[in-house]
Amino acid sequence: MSTTVLVVLGLVIYIVMYVTYGRNLQNKIIRVDKDAAPPSKRLGDGVDYVPANKWVLFGHHFASIAGAGPIVGPAIAMAWGWIPSLIWIWIGNVFIGAVHDYLSLMASVRHDGKSVQWIAGKIMKKRTGTVFEWFVLFVLILVVAAFGSIVGNMFKSDARLPSAFIFLIIAAIIMGQLLYKTKLSFNVSSLIGAVMLIVALWLGAKIPITLSADPDTNYKLWLIVMGVYIVIASSIPVWILLQPRDYINSFLLVAGLVIGGVAFLIGFTPIEMPGYTMWSAPVISGKPSPFWPLVPLIIACGSLSGFHALVASGTSSKQLDNETSGLLVGYGAMFTEGFLSTVVVCAIGGFGFAVLGEEVAAPLRESAAAFGSGYVAALGKVGGPAGMFSKAYGVGVNAILGLPVTAMTLLAGMWVSSFALTTLDTTNRLARYTVAELAEPLKETSPAAYSFLSNRWVASVIPAFVGMWLAWTGQWTLLWPAFSGANQMLASIAMITAAVWVSRYLRSSKAYQMAVTIPALFLWITVSLALVWYLIFAVPTFKGAAMWIVGAMTVVMLVLNVMLLMDYFAVKNAPLPGGVKESA
Template sequence: MSTTVLVVLGLLIYGIMYVAYGKKLQTHLVKADSKNPTPAHRLKDGVDFVPTNRWVLFGHHFASIAGAGPIVGPAIAMAWGWIPALAWIWVGNVFIGAVHDYLSLMASVRHDGKSIQWIAGKVMKKRTGVVFEWFVLFVLVLVVAAFGAILGNMFNGDPRVPSSNIFTLIAAVILGQILYKTKINFNVATIIGIILLIVALWMGSMFPIRLSADNAMNYKLWMVALGVYIIMASALPVWVLLQPRDYLNSFLLVAGVVIGGIAFLVGMKSLEMPGYTIWSAPVISGKPSPFWPLVPLIIACGSLSGFHALVGSGTSSKQLDNEQSGLLVGYGTMFTEGFLSTIVVCAVGGFGFAILGEEASKPLQESATAFANGYVGAINAVGGPAGIFSKAYGHGVNAILGLPKDAMTLLAGMWVSAFAMTTLDTTNRLARYTIMELAEPIQHKSPSFYKIVTNPWVASLIPAFLGLWLAWTGQWNLLWPAFSGANQMLASIAMMTAAVWVSRYLQSSKLYQLTITIPALFLWLTVSLALVWYMIYAVPTFSGFKAFIIGAMTAIMLVLNVMLLIDYFAVKNAPLPKGAKQRA
């Protein structure tokens, strides 16, 4: 199979389903109306509720949900072969990911920009909302931990990456001032921002930064720096840094996707890595890992992601300028992310052996079983899943289009790091919202304590400290499956919440209800079984107190997950609460 065929197939699937399925959801199910005032207008406060140009919001939402997930997950999943990896990506995108993202966003828009967990408490039970809130908080802490560890290791491996990110942050602050404090035309401001981004990347490559010559100390110093950064970014008004930085990053990712898409479309490069290896490749903790149900613990955001529901209902719903823009922001970004994962599979599958080198790749080519058993260990020598992707991408684009290999490798590396940083600060902001919602019951009982806990800086400090403490030793291989499992479980719960909202508030047809409910329940079963496997086989292989904490968090989330499923079945056919109705 050639990369050209895979790119064409991916584009056809996404294009057809956006028009045939997405548009129907918008027109016939949600009935999005541009005349309905969104929370960004009704509750405008200049901090969180800010009416935003739909392309700027597309950039913010895309950058926030993408992170390193659509790159890291598919790169690891190649151990099973590129056919099962792509099948999970494409099927997950179409039937779960994009639907989940769009409905989470629009349910929040219809409920004053409230979070999906708050909505669960309204459409199901009060207990459901509280349990969901605690579940979400655990997930967010794991997200900070997983992406913090990935960033720290990347900053260690290539000092150009942290310096490029620092200069990009400066460029973002400047762009934010131009967009919101001057009367410069939006298109002109965008051009200025792109020029600033190019200068930032050039400056980063010219002035690489290492905080210590010792790798271990360098990693820990970057953890401290990241902690300071995400606390500031999550507490400051959204337009100061978060929004313009994500807008700039979207150009970085779109440029990479377009360049890679063209290269692998015209390159006719055959995929050298196996299409299918074995069912139980040793992917997690060196243990034989069955593709089902464990694939969601590896391929997370590239296929579907519960974190997207938190972003859509946490920040994007507060910035949506028009209900008609919801399909582009909520649905279109998931398909774009899936196409990015398709590019990852093409890059690694087509050029991975060249990156690993003859000595490392020769044993992998002896048989499909040999490849499956040795792949994960082999890629660690070239920087892990992020490393093999960025190097394979640079090598492939250079070989096909003749563009500079080093520049293209840095571009790919910046994808992973820039969007991991985006995920970090967005996550911390969402965790701040979650802590504030969890503290609501004590608002009148203990107003002084409530005031302290809900202070933006204090509420931002708590998840940042907990997450980066877990990431302190850099064990991404421990954190990634835990994060992915919690993330995918969250997706099933958010999807079930959307199913209840659709049936009780939108009064949808049985067909729409089934197309949302069946995938949600299938995902719930898959991820629950996968996390049970993780608890039994993977967690015991790790040592130390942090491994115990990860295991305990996973066990608690499994219990909460069962409680949420019970609440779902208890209310799915119950009548709508008296006086409740969707916002017209």
């Protein structure tokens, strides 16, 4: 099998399903109204509710949902082989991921930009919303921990990346002023933004930054810097940094996808790594890890992700300029992410051995079983899964297109770290909303406590501190599956909520109700079993207090997960609660 075949097959799947299944969702389930005023216009406040050009919003949404997820997950899952990995990515994209993202976005748009957990409380039970809120808060803290650890390791291993990101932030702030405070046209502002991105990458390569000569100290200092950054970035108005930064990041994405897509499309490079290795490769914490049900603990965002529902209903729904833009933003961004994961599989499958070097690669080449047994351990020698992708991408593009390895490796590394940091501050903004929503019961009984906890700066510090404290351990091989498991469980719960909304609120046909419900229940069973395995075999390998914190969070999430499923079956055929009207 060659990279060309895989890229073509992936593109065909995504294009065909977008123009058929996606448009059916838009026209037959949601029945979009192009004349309806979205929350961004009806409730505009200049801070969170701000209408955005659909391409700017696509950039924000994609940058926020992608992060390092569609890269790290597939890079680790190669231990099972590239065939089962791609099957999970493509099927998950089409039947769960894109449907989940689009319905979460549009449900929020129809409910004044409220979060998916708030909607669950309204269309199901009040208890459902509260339980969902706590579940979401745990997920968001684990997102901060996992992505903080990934980025910290990248910044530690390549001093060009933090430097380039700092210059990118400066460019984004300037871009925000151009877009919202000047009379420059959107196209001219975009051109200036593209030039500033190139300059930021060039300066990053010329002025690398290291905070300490000791790798461990350097890692922890960058975690402190990131913690301060995400508190500030998640508290200031979206137009100052979030929207323009994510829009500029989308240029980085397009450049990376186009260059990589073209290279692997025309390269006819054979996939050297095994298509299938073994059912239980030692993927998580060195333990034999069965592909099913554990694959959702590894491949998260590239296939499907509950975090996307939080972004869709947390920030994107408050910025959507028109209901018709929802398909591009909610559905199209998920397919773009799936294509990114396809490129990741091609890059590592075709050039991973070259990156590892013959001394490390030779034992892995002996057999499929040898590869499956030793691959994850070998990742540590090239900067982890993100490092593996960055280097494989650079080597691959150089071999096929002749572009400089150093420049292409920096492009890929910046691509991963920029999107991961984007996810970090978007996550913290969502966590700020969640803390404020959880504090609402105190509004009447203890106004002072409510005022304190709902303060946007206080509510931002809480998840940032806990998440970075967990990342402090540096155990990305354990934090990643913890995040992914919670994330995928959230996806099943959000899909179940969407199923209730589709059947009770939109009164859709039975066929479309089943198209949402069946994948949601399959995912619920899969991730529940995976988290039980994780609790028994992986959590005990954590060090110190982190074991008890992550273990407790996993137990609570499993309990909350069962409660949410019980609520679903209790209310799926009950009358709608007061204040919630059926769609016309």
